[in-house]
Amino acid sequence: MRILVVEDDSLVASGIKQGLANAGYAVDVAKSAENAESHLQGENFDLAVVDIGLPDTDGLTLVQRLRARKMRLPVLVLTARGSMEDTIAGLDVGADDYMTKPFRLPELIARIRALIRRAHSVASTELRHDQLILNTGSHTATLHGEPLVLTMREWTILETLLLASPKVVSKEKLLQSLTGWDKNITPNAIEVHVSRLRAKIAPGGIEIRTVRGIGYRIDQSRS
Secondary structure, eight states, X not given: OEEXXXXXXXXXXXXXXXXXXXXXXXXXXXXXXXXXXXXXXXXXXXXXXXXXXXXXXXXXXXXXXXXXXXXXXXXXEEESOOOHHHHHHHHHTTOSEEEESSOOHHHHXXXXXXXXXXXXXXXXXXXXXXXXXXXXXXXXXXXXXXXXXXXHHHHHHHHHHHXXXXXXXXXXHHHHHHOOTTOOOOHHHHHHHHHHHHHHHGGGTEEEEEETTTEEEEXXXXX
């Protein structure tokens, strides 16, 4: 999952980025509304964390602009303002959730997980495909009831495929889910990670199919 943090305070932005990276997210930071809009129009993100007090444009105005463009990206708003009126204003312009500074990082991560699940119409913390279960809350995976050991990138790929199932996920989407602006992963690397993941879930009769020219889809094995 890839997240854009829109925050001009370098210390706060760095703390959020590190915490989310430790939780397995690819994270990029934009320090202004203009910069954020530019990247959101041209790149794929799964969620945006937006601070209200931005230097150029109010964060609520940014959210309002995104919604006016029919962007369905989940948005969590951060603010130092704690009044009920501010909370209502944030939700009214199209924010999906609202947190007041200072906040606890574990709660922020939990809310982000919930918003991403909601965006994919998934109510539970468990993502299931037959006997394969990913628990996004405990960050554990099992196959036929046995622990399934995954690297961080394998987890991200599998989570992305399960959230999208039965739809096809493009290779570009997987690529952007795994890396931010400060890292570089090649399309060939995606194929390597997918190949290793295939081998791990194959004993459960589950296959990651390649849809030529498009991407990948998780499915039952033909065998």
